Amino acid sequence: MNPFYPKVAERAGKICEYCRAPEIASNFSFEVEHIIPRSHGSETKLENLALACRSCNIFKSNCLNGIDDEGRETRTLFHPRQDIWQRHFRVNFETLEIESLTEIGRGTINRLRLNNPLQIRARQQWQRLGLFP
Ligand SMILES: [Zn+2]
Known part of the structure; x- marks a missing residue:
């Protein structure tokens, strides 16, 4: 296990800091990821x-920027340590899609495919269990 996992998971409340997936509904621990990828010269620190x-x-990979609705690179992705989730995203309670409130939100939704059919299907189950949003 990643030695940073306990602190990172506790800080996040054991939910994905991008799509708000609940780790408790997964059969494997969530991943400790580098917000600024190591390939861009970042360090491994909290x-x-x-x-x-x-x-x-997987979809974030080593990307720094989002993509717009036409597939062009946009501003930086949502940064969980510097940005507040609710300022960039909101959940549509009927469709269970994550909606963007900003360009950063839109770029992140597209890059990380936050509304792909598998995400929506999983959210329907998490909502049924009271785990989402
Ligand atoms: Zn996620």
Whole structure:
């Protein structure tokens, strides 16, 4: 296990800091990811680490920027240590989609595919269990 996992998971409340997936509904621990990827010269320290579900971590990969609705690179992705989730996103309680409130939100939703059908299907189950949002 990643030695930073206990502190990062506790700080995040054991939910993905990007899509708000509840770790308790997963059969494997969420991942400690580098907000600014190591490939961009960042360090492994708590201020640069976030808890991410497998889906968000895979689609985020080593990207720094979001993508707009036409596939063009946008501003930086949502930064869990510097940005407040509710200022960039909100949950649509009918569709269970995550909606953007800002360009950063939109770019992150597209890059991390926060509303792909598998995410929506999982959210329906988490909502049924009282785990989302
Ligand atoms: Zn996620």
